[in-house]
Amino acid sequence: MSELVLGVSAYYHDSAAALVADGVPVAAAQEERFSRRRHDSAFPARAVAYCLAEAGATLDDVAAVAYYEDPALKFRRVLATFAAAAPRGFASFERTLPEWLSWKRDAPRQVRRELERLGLGRVPEVRVHRHHESHAASAFHPSPYESAAVLCVDGVGEWATTTLWHGRGSRLEPLSEIRFPHSLGLLYSAFTYFCGFKVDSGEYKLMGLAPYGTPRYERTIRERLIDVKDDGSFRLDMRYFEYLRGEVMTGGGFEELFGGPRRSPEGPLTEREFDLAASVQKVTEEVVLRLARTARERTGESRLCLAGGVALNCVANGRVIQEGVFDEVWIQPAAGDAGGALGAALLTAHEGGAPRSHLGTGRDGMSGSLLGPGYGDEEIAAFLEREGIPHERLGPERLAERVADVLAQEKIVGWFQGRMEFGPRALGARSILGDPRSPRMQSAMNLKIKFRESFRPFAPSVLEEDVKDYFDLPQESPYMLVVAPVAESRRLLDVDEGQASGLDLLRVQRSTIPAVTHVDHSARVQTVSERNNAPYHRLLSAFKAATGCSVLVNTSFNVRGEPIVNTPADAYTCFMRTDIDYLALGGFLLTKADQPQWREDGNWREEIPLD
Amino acid sequence: MRKLPLLLVYYLFVTPIGVLLRVTRDPMKRRVQRDADTYWTPAPVRE
Numbered sequence: 001m002s003e004l005v006l007g008v009s010a011y012y013h014d015s016a017a018a019l020v021a022d023g024v025p026v027a028a029a030q031e032e033r034f035s036r037r038r039h040d041s042a043f044p045a046r047a048v049a050y051c052l053a054e055a056g057a058t059l060d061d062v063a064a065v066a067y068y069e070d071p072a073l074k075f076r077r078v079l080a081t082f083a084a085a086a087p088r089g090f091a092s093f094e095r096t097l098p099e100w101l102s103w104k105r106d107a108p109r110q111v112r113r114e115l116e117r118l119g120l121g122r123v124p125e126v127r128v129h130r131h132h133e134s135h136a137a138s139a140f141h142p143s144p145y146e147s148a149a150v151l152c153v154d155g156v157g158e159w160a161t162t163t164l165w166h167g168r169g170s171r172l173e174p175l176s177e178i179r180f181p182h183s184l185g186l187l188y189s190a191f192t193y194f195c196g197f198k199v200d201s202g203e204y205k206l207m208g209l210a211p212y213g214t215p216r217y218e219r220t221i222r223e224r225l226i227d228v229k230d231d232g233s234f235r236l237d238m239r240y241f242e243y244l245r246g247e248v249m250t251g252g253g254f255e256e257l258f259g260g261p262r263r264s265p266e267g268p269l270t271e272r273e274f275d276l277a278a279s280v281q282k283v284t285e286e287v288v289l290r291l292a293r294t295a296r297e298r299t300g301e302s303r304l305c306l307a308g309g310v311a312l313n314c315v316a317n318g319r320v321i322q323e324g325v326f327d328e329v330w331i332q333p334a335a336g337d338a339g340g341a342l343g344a345a346l347l348t349a350h351e352g353g354a355p356r357s358h359l360g361t362g363r364d365g366m367s368g369s370l371l372g373p374g375y376g377d378e379e380i381a382a383f384l385e386r387e388g389i390p391h392e393r394l395g396p397e398r399l400a401e402r403v404a405d406v407l408a409q410e411k412i413v414g415w416f417q418g419r420m421e422f423g424p425r426a427l428g429a430r431s432i433l434g435d436p437r438s439p440r441m442q443s444a445m446n447l448k449i450k451f452r453e454s455f456r457p458f459a460p461s462v463l464e465e466d467v468k469d470y471f472d473l474p475q476e477s478p479y480m481l482v483v484a485p486v487a488e489s490r491r492l493l494d495v496d497e498g499q500a501s502g503l504d505l506l507r508v509q510r511s512t513i514p515a516v517t518h519v520d521h522s523a524r525v526q527t528v529s530e531r532n533n534a535p536y537h538r539l540l541s542a543f544k545a546a547t548g549c550s551v552l553v554n555t556s557f558n559v560r561g562e563p564i565v566n567t568p569a570d571a572y573t574c575f576m577r578t579d580i581d582y583l584a585l586g587g588f589l590l591t592k593a594d595q596p597q598w599r600e601d602g603n604w605r606e607e608i609p610l611d
Numbered sequence: 612m613r614k615l616p617l618l619l620v621y622y623l624f625v626t627p628i629g630v631l632l633r634v635t636r637d638p639m640k641r642r643v644q645r646d647a648d649t650y651w652t653p654a655p656v657r658e
Contacts, residue, residue, distance in 0.1 A: 083629035084639045087622065094617050163654070174654030181639055182650065227643040233650035238641040294651075 003354065004061055006051065007345025008111055009068035009134075009337050011104065013039045013200050016338035017047035018371070018422075019055055020345040023170075023354030025142060027054035028371040028422040030338045032563040036570075038611065039201060040563075043114040044341075050373055052120060059121035066348040067108050068340030069131035073158040075105040077180060084181075085244040092246025129344045131157020132177070132308070135332075138343030139307035140167035141356060142365035143330040147303075149295040153288065154308030154336075155185035155200075162233075162291065162308075166299045170350040175298055181244055182235045184287055185309050187226060190241055191280040193249035195273045196263030201611050207315055208456050210281035211520040212502060213274030220257055221283050228283075232290030266610065269455070269503065281315060288316040292325040302327040307343070311335035311481070312424065314524050318483035321475060333369040333479035334423035342422070368532035369479060370429055372420025375568055380586040383568045390594040394587060396538060403433075403584050404542035407552065410438045411581040412449060414557055416571045417535040421564070425480045426556035427526060428461060428536030430564045430571070432580060434515060434553040436460055441515035441553055442506060448579040451605070452560035455503045458553045459524040460516035463540045466550035467527050470513065480526035480554075486511045491521060515553045526554060561608040577604060 007018040010031075018028035027050065032038050034046035052058060078100060082093050103110050108126040115123045129137075135152040150165035150172065161183035164175045189199045192206045225241075228234045238244065240253035255261055263273055288310065295304060304326040306317065312335050321329050332339050350356070358365040384391050394402060403413055415431045426432075432449060434441045446454050459480055462470055473484035490511045497508050511517040530537040544550045557565045557574060565571045568585055575583040575590065576598035583590040632638055644650075 080638055082621075082625050083632055084641075086626040086629035090618070090621050093621050093625065094614065097617065098613065164651075176651040177654050178650055179640075179652065181641075227645060227650075229647070229649050231649050231651065235640065235643045235650050237643055238639065244639070 001061060003063050003349070003352065004055065004057055005064050005066055005345045005349045006048065006062050007066045007068065007341035007343070008044060008048065009341040009344070010043050010111070011041055011107055012337060013041045014336055014338045015041055015044040015047070016334070016341040017044045017051045018342035018345050019051035020342070020349045021055060022357070023141070023346065023349045024357060024365060025342055025346070025367065025371055027051040028334070028342050029373065029420065030422070030563075033372065033420065033566040036563055038561060038563050038609070043111070045114060045118060048115065049118060049120065054373070059115060059118070059123055061121070062124050063352070064124050064348050065111065065115065065126045066344035067111055067126055067128050068134040068337070068344040069157050070128050071105050071107040073130070075100055077159050081244055081246070085246065089245040096246065127348050129347050130160070131340065132160045132163040133172070133174075133347060134340040134343035135307040136163060136165045136167075136172055136343070137347040137350075138332045138334065138339040139305035139311075139330070140165070140172055141170070141346040141350060142332070142358070143305045144358070144362060144364045145303045145305065145330065146359055147301060148305045148330075149299040149301040149303070149326070150305045151291055151295050152306075152308040153184050153291065153310035155189060156180045156183050161185065164291075164295055164298060166301070167305065170354075170356055178233055181238055181241070184234065184284060186241075186243060186249075187236060188280060188284055188310065188313070190243070190249040190254070191276055194254050194258070194262045195276055196265045196267055198265070198611060199249060203309070204312070205453070205456065206277045207281060207313060209269070209274055209277040210315070211278070211518050211522065212455065212505060213271070213276070213278035215279040215282040216275050217258065217279035218282050221279055224257060226283065228287055228290065230290065231294045232287055234287060271502070274502070284310070284313060285316045285319045288313070289319055289323060289325065292320045296325055304329045305332070306330070307332040307335045307339060309336045314481045315483045315522070317481055318522070321473070321482060322484070328475050330364065331479060331481045333366060333421070333425065333481065335481070336424065338423065363531065369422050369427060370419040370533065371422040373566060374419035375586065377587045380568050380588060384585075384588060387572070389572065389590065391585070391588045391590045394589055396535065396587065399584060399587060399589060400535070400538040400542040402589055403539055403582065404546045406582050407433060407435050407543055408547050410435050410441065412445065412579065414571060414575050414580045414583040415536070415539070416557065416565070416568065416583065416585045418533070420566055423479065425526075426554060426564055427478075427480060428528060428533050428554060430557040430566075431554045432557050436513040436515040436551045436553045437547070437549055439509050439514050445515075445553065445555060450555065450560050455506060457506065457518045457524070458516050458555050459526065460513065460551045461526045461528050461536070461540065461554040463537065463544065463550040464527040464529040466544070467525070470551055471523060471525050473525055473527075476527045476529070477525050478527055478529065478532050480524055483522050483524045486513065486517050486521050486523055513549070513551050516551065559608065561611040
């Protein structure tokens, strides 16, 4: 049997487990998909059980468990933070110290206990890796590059918030770092908080908001909040931030600089929030660009690997690519902390001598990030029969054609195929799809399907072979982590914005694919290849054959605040609760009009917390 | 009743240590240094 390493990330947010066999990722999933609690931070018991089941293994077969950060070192940072904040941080001290003392500083022991409780065999040695080391490994080891520069940028793990590495073969050499409290991720989170969104999840909304604003606060941010050197290294002026004290991100300092108190959550969005978003986004892009240039200079490499929460900022990633800082960029699809589980497992595996066996194939080692649970047609058929759900059984070709046809009639389709994605983006395994040519699709999908804010843009999937016809993107983007401009040839000239301003700007048709064109003509592109996702590629090809258009709107299969669906039952529930018209469940097609009336106790909308 | 011991520890130990550290060596490096060339620090040597 191959040598198995189990990776675990837990106890902060987005807990996950990953299983690596002889250095190859074979299974990985976030706990939230099983527990149905978004960004679940609990020990990933069900994700671990799934990973082992996927490989037909028990803990007896696992050579080592790898934990994604060093809690003892992190505890020292937490203590130093208490000291730095005193005497004004007692609330945070009182709230967090007891759990650090009782178990958190020895999290690996807790991991061992939780694994023993699963009753899945003898628990092997638990090895600890540093937080950024885990990120760096998740970025470099599965990348298609023999050697590369590696840049990790996030909020904070132990001390490091930004790290630069040189990856060669199976070795990762640390070069330089920037330490807490100076953090680009926390700067972005501070603005997320100040604009009334949730820290650690609302950053995406802030990025989506940025194109509506003008960066009129950029100078203030650069002069007062962050000092950025030419080489991209930076320091924050901590007089303006409150996070050392632990309870909130910002306070009086921000209020003075940016005209009054923070926006209350779910309060109205004003010009100020648009402009704050645009400003912090611009500063972030500038810093990331400089960091990337430094990475190139320091390593001499022509390829870059990215991970860490800030690597989910696909607009900044797009800038790095557009500016041609590197010849090519590869971004770990689970760039946030969930990916730490995979990185830690890969570190342990490669330290033990496992080869990077995907090198030379021209592909990365992530299997399209389709590393989660899959459900075969027999399993789905049993579910449909058991629940008495009306359906049609179609072959793969016929299914693609039928779905393409209904999509072309502006119907909205739930697309549930194969193994679930690992990482925050839906990549055509658990997706809701629509016709990007339809001017009404964007607002219909936001309000009637996702029940989320109307300003949020949607992303396109495009046949990899046709990407240049639609977007100015010089490389592939299989994980939807790169924003690129819509090609000039697809843009509409002389767009009349009329009276539209603020959020209404999104309703103005700017291109032949309006549903996925943001107000600045940008789009967060996913390129789809047959080797990464054959069923989805087949569907896009059928849609192209039916309409001449190689693009679909792709949004995650969930409603606002809910994790992406995992099982056929999750998918059916989401299908019935929303205005999705068809559900393609494996080889089966379900039509909304044929379904019995959906009944459930209580108001499900109230049970899902807002994100 | 764990609040009292925490209060005592916080104000009798953490606070004086914190204030002293801030005055002497500012471990969090809270001040920006406009005239410095870089804020990069070498990666720590791994044990």
